[in-house]
Structures are given as C-alpha cells and as structure tokens.
Amino acid sequence: MIEEIQRHSEALAPRFDGYRRRALAIGLIGIAATVFGYLTDHQQFFESYLLGFTYWVCMPVGCLGVLMIHHLGGGRWGFAIRRMLEAGASTMPVMFILGLPILAGMHDLFPWTHTEAVANDEVLTHKLPYLNSTFFIIRYVAYFAIWTAMAMLLTRWSVQQDQTQETWPTRRMQILSGPGIVLLSLLGTFAGTDWLMSLEPHWFSTIFCAIYILGMALMTWAFMTLVGVPLSKHQPLDVLLTNERLRDLGTMMLGFVMLWAYTSFSQLLIIWSGNLPEEITWYYTRLQGGWLYLGYALIGFHFAVPFLLLLSSRVKSHLRILIVVASGLMFMRLVDLYWITAPAFRDHDGGVLQSVALTPHWLDLAAPIGLGGIWVFFFFGQLKKRPLVPSNDPRFDYGALAAEAQEHGHHG
Amino acid sequence: MNDTSTGNGAHGLMAEFETPDELLAAAQKTYGEGYRRLDAYSPLPVHGLGAAIGFPQTNIAVISFICGVIGGLAGFALQYWVHMIEYPINIGGRPHFSGPMFIPVTFETTILFAAVGTVVALIVLNRLPQPYHPVFNVPEFERASQDRFFLCVESTDPQYETEGTRSFLQSLGPVKVSEVEA
Incomplete structure (x- = not known):
C-alpha cells in the first residue's frame, strides 16, 4: 500500500512543479515591485511589508496549530490534509527569513523604538523592559526557533511512522501536541502583541491576539480547502478527501468565521461600552471615514456572507461555492489585517482622537502578493517531498478505505 | 392468521x-x-x-433558520422600541440607539427562538405525542x-x-x- 501511495504521490509532482513555477513567477514579480517601492518610499515599504509578513506568517503557524489539533482529536479530515499541514508548518524557516526586513524597519514601524519620545512618555517608559529593540529581536528569534522545532519534530515523527508498524511515533506526536498547543497559543499571543498591537503601544486589548490566532486557523482551513479541492480529484487523496471531508473543511471555516466574529465583536463591545480614553482611540480612528466602510465590509464579507453560505450543508457541498468562500476569506483576512495595521501608521502619537484618511497604496497589495508567491513556492516544494497520505497510523487504515471505495466504484 | x-x-x-x-x-x-x-x-x-x-x-434546518431570523429581528425590535420610543433613558451618556449593545440580546433571542422553534417543529413533524x-x-x-x-x-x-x-x-x-x- 505504501508503495502505491508513494507512486500516486510522485505522479502528482509535475502538477506541483507547475504550481511552483507560477507561484515563483508571481512571487518574484511581487518582490521586485516591493523592492522598487522600497527605493521610492521607505516608510510605505515597511508598512506594507509588515502587512504582508503578518499575513503570511499565519500560514505556517496556523498549519502547525491545526496539525496539533488533528493529532489530539483524530478524525478523518485530519488524515486527509495532514501532509499539507506538515508541508505548511515546514515552511517556518522561510517565514523567519522573509520577516527579517521587519527587524531592519523597526524604527519606521514601532513608535516605542523612538528613544526620545519614549523618555518623555511615562507609559512607554514603564513598558520599556518589554518593548525595547533588543528584546523584540530576541523574541522574534525565539518564536521562530520554537515553532520550527515543533514543526520539525512533528514532521519527522510522521515520516518515521510511515516506515514502522510500531506506534511510538504517533504516541510522540500526541504527547507533543498537548503542551504544544498551549505553547503555540502563548507564542501567538506574544507575537501578535509584538508585531501588531505594539504598533500603537499605548493601546491594549486582551482579546486582540486571540483574534489574530483564530484568524491564523481560519486562513489555514481556507488554504487547505483551496489546495484540497483540486487534489481530491487525483489518487491517492481521491478516496480520502471525499466531498464529505471537503464539507468538513467548510464546517471548520464556518466555526472559525463565527469565532473570529465573536472575539472581534467582543473586543468592540467592551471597548465601545467602556469608552475609556486609552482604549477608545483605537476604534475611533477605525470607525471614521473610509475605515468605517472597511469595517462594514469586514462584518459583511468576513462574517455575514461566508456565515450564511457555510451554514447550509447543501450549499457547502458545492465545491465551487466552497472555493469561492475560501478565496474570499483568504482575501478578507488581508483586509482585516490592513484595517488593524494601516490606521496605526497614520495615527502614530496614540491616545489622541484623530480621523485619518483611508489611502491604500499599491504596495499594500504588492508586498502580500510577493511574499505569498514565495511562500506558496516553498509550500509545494515541501508537499512534494513526502507521500500525500500518512501510513501506519493506528487510528487510520488507508488500505481499507481504498478497497471500500473500489468496491463501491464497481457497484456504481 | x-x-x-x-x-x-x-x-x-x-x-x-x-x-x-x-x-x-x-x-x-x-x-x-x-x-x-x-x-x-x-x-x-x-x-x-x-x-x-x-x-x-427534512426541512427542519430551514425552520430553525427562519425561527432564528424572526427571533433576531424581534429581539432587536424590542430593544429599539424600549430605548427609542417607550422609555428613552440616558445610560452613561451613550446614545439611545446603541447598536453594539443591542447585539448580545439580539443574539440571545435568535438562539432562543431557533431552539424553541426547532423543538416544537421536531415534535410536530414527528407527530408527537403519539400514545399508540x-x-x-x-x-x-x-x-x-x-x-x-x-x-x-x-x-x-x-x-x-x-x-x-x-x-x-x-x-x-x-x-x-x-x-x-x-
């Protein structure tokens, strides 16, 4: 059976190479445009680059999180997408390197790096032990070190399980995933605080990073759907990634759309009803002018429309609708992050009620597209490396599944 | 026989x-x-x-959905009527029409109507109670x-x-x- 899976998986390599070529071409064009943007406008470059980075870093981290959920909970959907999740998590070092420009641009992005401004600001002086450049860089390295280590261990054990009938690799993956998911949530909280919340260092919200982490998982479900639908038409995933499993991915998207809406709205409700000067400024800026309409767009297309479409199991069994919803959600994640980050740069002093103009820059699209192309290129590179279906997992028998599907095929 | x-x-x-x-x-x-x-x-x-x-x-899902929509509208309308028409009161300087504050109750009535509607529909569609x-x-x-x-x-x-x-x-x-x- 393993040989057969291997053979079918290898047969898909040309298809993956095709995806890689296209992704690389798009990525290089995007990066070239972004570099051109750097030469013309430093400040805008770093702002857009941070958007692209905080967007695409969601993929490897989200894949790692969903992979751990799969190891802890089981379920056939997980076996269907495990190799894709592992491929996604394995791209962690790529995102580490792609994020280095953020460290170079710290001074342009984060107000707490301005020493003289911090010295005159009592609040920021108090936050100095955490919000300082050295510790920021140390934390950046630490997040990626731990994420990469966990991703590598899970991937290696998964490959080892392919080669042995004994169950110790599965056991190890489960043992790591329990504490791992706790650690991942903590790291995600710190990373979200560093990269997003500290853009306005006076402002704080305890649920903010939960929104970011849930967004990572939502993006992962959406991306798995986009990759899974075409793969479900080919061996070896055709018998595993059935329409029911793809519908499961839709159900997961529904769940995380609701979670995103729930946490995002909770943050708004608490801050809006509290109406405290140190909190409300964040929303004040974002609920003025064009930003307000962007906010309505988030309610509509990050929540209402996908929620209503995914609610009905009949609607979400149409693969085309699933693809549209997944693509839409991928895009709305970017809009959400834009709505979070961009006003911060136009309201750098914080703590002041201020209206700012919604002035999107072409770099806000070029940078995410460039980074995305590069990331997708490496993703399919990783996906090519291993058979697309895990073997020997004690909870899952691909052979029986394939035999059953074949039998049904003969009847039908 | x-x-x-x-x-x-x-x-x-x-x-x-x-x-x-x-x-x-x-x-x-x-x-x-x-x-x-x-x-x-x-x-x-x-x-x-x-x-x-x-x-x-069965169309029980459709029934749940419709009941939920009715519940949501009813909950929102109730609050609108109370706060805007029947008894407008200044609460901490907030506007009478406080959209975000209306959402939790709207959400609750959506769930309530959907849940009750589903149970009632379940009983009716199953032709219960059926003693024999x-x-x-x-x-x-x-x-x-x-x-x-x-x-x-x-x-x-x-x-x-x-x-x-x-x-x-x-x-x-x-x-x-x-x-x-x-």
Missing part, C-alpha cells in the same frame, strides 16, 4: 435483525426491491440508514431500545402483499418476521 393477501387490518410486517450492518443491508435490499413505505428501528444511530429507507430530507403505535404490538419490539434492529414494511405500501412480502423479508436472513397488528 388472516388469510387475506392484501394485508388488510395489519400495520405491516416486521423483520428482526441482530446487528446494525444486517439491518442496513436489509433496508437497502428492501428499498431496492421497490418498497417505499418502510421504517427502521434501532437502539443506536446507524449511519446511512435514513438514506437506505429513502427517508426524505402498532409496532409495540410485536412483543419482541421492546428490544428495539436495547440490542435488536427492526425493519418494518408497512401495509400501505402499494407493493405490500402479506405472503410475498413475508417470504421476501425471510430471504434477508432475519431472526424472525412478525406481522404487526394495527
């Missing part, structure tokens, strides 16, 4: 099986034979059994809630014919086939 072959007076014929797989296979064969007035009884959910006896897709049902006339049927699986072909089926149906059900290898008195 009645000798009419049309099954007049009987509710139908019931075959008893020992495992869910046997029941599922029997249900599929019976449906495949052309019988449509079928019902299956099992102490545990059997995946695919509903489809096997041709149980129609003929299948309980078969003594073995009490094990339907314990460890036995039953398939009942009802006499209203156009293809129903006491002896023919009985021998067909026998061919499925049940523990027993019993006639269900109406």
Whole structure:
C-alpha cells in the first residue's frame, strides 16, 4: 500500500512543479515591485511589508496549530490534509527569513523604538523592559526557533511512522501536541502583541491576539480547502478527501468565521461600552471615514456572507461555492489585517482622537502578493517531498478505505 | 392468521435483525426491491440508514433558520422600541440607539427562538405525542431500545402483499418476521 501511495504521490509532482513555477513567477514579480517601492518610499515599504509578513506568517503557524489539533482529536479530515499541514508548518524557516526586513524597519514601524519620545512618555517608559529593540529581536528569534522545532519534530515523527508498524511515533506526536498547543497559543499571543498591537503601544486589548490566532486557523482551513479541492480529484487523496471531508473543511471555516466574529465583536463591545480614553482611540480612528466602510465590509464579507453560505450543508457541498468562500476569506483576512495595521501608521502619537484618511497604496497589495508567491513556492516544494497520505497510523487504515471505495466504484 | 393477501387490518410486517450492518443491508435490499413505505428501528444511530429507507430530507434546518431570523429581528425590535420610543433613558451618556449593545440580546433571542422553534417543529413533524403505535404490538419490539434492529414494511405500501412480502423479508436472513397488528 505504501508503495502505491508513494507512486500516486510522485505522479502528482509535475502538477506541483507547475504550481511552483507560477507561484515563483508571481512571487518574484511581487518582490521586485516591493523592492522598487522600497527605493521610492521607505516608510510605505515597511508598512506594507509588515502587512504582508503578518499575513503570511499565519500560514505556517496556523498549519502547525491545526496539525496539533488533528493529532489530539483524530478524525478523518485530519488524515486527509495532514501532509499539507506538515508541508505548511515546514515552511517556518522561510517565514523567519522573509520577516527579517521587519527587524531592519523597526524604527519606521514601532513608535516605542523612538528613544526620545519614549523618555518623555511615562507609559512607554514603564513598558520599556518589554518593548525595547533588543528584546523584540530576541523574541522574534525565539518564536521562530520554537515553532520550527515543533514543526520539525512533528514532521519527522510522521515520516518515521510511515516506515514502522510500531506506534511510538504517533504516541510522540500526541504527547507533543498537548503542551504544544498551549505553547503555540502563548507564542501567538506574544507575537501578535509584538508585531501588531505594539504598533500603537499605548493601546491594549486582551482579546486582540486571540483574534489574530483564530484568524491564523481560519486562513489555514481556507488554504487547505483551496489546495484540497483540486487534489481530491487525483489518487491517492481521491478516496480520502471525499466531498464529505471537503464539507468538513467548510464546517471548520464556518466555526472559525463565527469565532473570529465573536472575539472581534467582543473586543468592540467592551471597548465601545467602556469608552475609556486609552482604549477608545483605537476604534475611533477605525470607525471614521473610509475605515468605517472597511469595517462594514469586514462584518459583511468576513462574517455575514461566508456565515450564511457555510451554514447550509447543501450549499457547502458545492465545491465551487466552497472555493469561492475560501478565496474570499483568504482575501478578507488581508483586509482585516490592513484595517488593524494601516490606521496605526497614520495615527502614530496614540491616545489622541484623530480621523485619518483611508489611502491604500499599491504596495499594500504588492508586498502580500510577493511574499505569498514565495511562500506558496516553498509550500509545494515541501508537499512534494513526502507521500500525500500518512501510513501506519493506528487510528487510520488507508488500505481499507481504498478497497471500500473500489468496491463501491464497481457497484456504481 | 388472516388469510387475506392484501394485508388488510395489519400495520405491516416486521423483520428482526441482530446487528446494525444486517439491518442496513436489509433496508437497502428492501428499498431496492421497490418498497417505499418502510421504517427502521434501532437502539443506536446507524449511519446511512435514513438514506437506505429513502427517508426524505427534512426541512427542519430551514425552520430553525427562519425561527432564528424572526427571533433576531424581534429581539432587536424590542430593544429599539424600549430605548427609542417607550422609555428613552440616558445610560452613561451613550446614545439611545446603541447598536453594539443591542447585539448580545439580539443574539440571545435568535438562539432562543431557533431552539424553541426547532423543538416544537421536531415534535410536530414527528407527530408527537403519539400514545399508540402498532409496532409495540410485536412483543419482541421492546428490544428495539436495547440490542435488536427492526425493519418494518408497512401495509400501505402499494407493493405490500402479506405472503410475498413475508417470504421476501425471510430471504434477508432475519431472526424472525412478525406481522404487526394495527
């Protein structure tokens, strides 16, 4: 059976190479445009680059999180997408390197790096032990070190399980995933605080990073759907990634759309009803002018429309609708992050009620597209490396599944 | 024993099986034979059994959805009426129409109406309460809630014919086939 899976998986390599070529071409064009943007406008470059980075870093981290959920909970959907999740998590070092420009641009992005401004600001002086450049860089390295280590261990054990009938690799993956998911949530909280919340260092919200982490998982479900639908038409995933499993991915998207809406709205409700000067400024800026309409767009297309479409199991069994919803959600994640980050740069002093103009820059699209192309290129590179279906997992028998599907095929 | 072959007076014929797989296979064969007035009884959910006896897709989800929408609108309207028309009151300087503050109650009434509507619809669509049902006339049927699986072909089926149906059900290898008195 393993040989057969291997053979079918290898047969898909040309298809993956095709995806890689296209992704690389798009990525290089995007990066070239972004570099051109750097030469013309430093400040805008770093702002857009941070958007692209905080967007695409969601993929490897989200894949790692969903992979751990799969190891802890089981379920056939997980076996269907495990190799894709592992491929996604394995791209962690790529995102580490792609994020280095953020460290170079710290001074342009984060107000707490301005020493003289911090010295005159009592609040920021108090936050100095955490919000300082050295510790920021140390934390950046630490997040990626731990994420990469966990991703590598899970991937290696998964490959080892392919080669042995004994169950110790599965056991190890489960043992790591329990504490791992706790650690991942903590790291995600710190990373979200560093990269997003500290853009306005006076402002704080305890649920903010939960929104970011849930967004990572939502993006992962959406991306798995986009990759899974075409793969479900080919061996070896055709018998595993059935329409029911793809519908499961839709159900997961529904769940995380609701979670995103729930946490995002909770943050708004608490801050809006509290109406405290140190909190409300964040929303004040974002609920003025064009930003307000962007906010309505988030309610509509990050929540209402996908929620209503995914609610009905009949609607979400149409693969085309699933693809549209997944693509839409991928895009709305970017809009959400834009709505979070961009006003911060136009309201750098914080703590002041201020209206700012919604002035999107072409770099806000070029940078995410460039980074995305590069990331997708490496993703399919990783996906090519291993058979697309895990073997020997004690909870899952691909052979029986394939035999059953074949039998049904003969009847039908 | 009645000798009419049309099954007049009987509710139908019931075959008893020992495992869910046997029941599922029997249900599929019976449906495949052309019988449509079928019902299956099992102490545990059997995946695919509903489809096997041709149980129609119910519109309970649509009912839940509509009830939820009504509940949401009602909850929002109630708050609008209270805060804007009937008793406008200044709460901490917030506007009378405080959109975000209306959402939690709107959410709750959505859930409440959807849940109550679903339960009521479930009772009505299942034609409950039903103090009498003929299948309980078969003594073995009490094990339907314990460890036995039953398939009942009802006499209203156009293809129903006491002896023919009985021998067909026998061919499925049940523990027993019993006639269900109406």
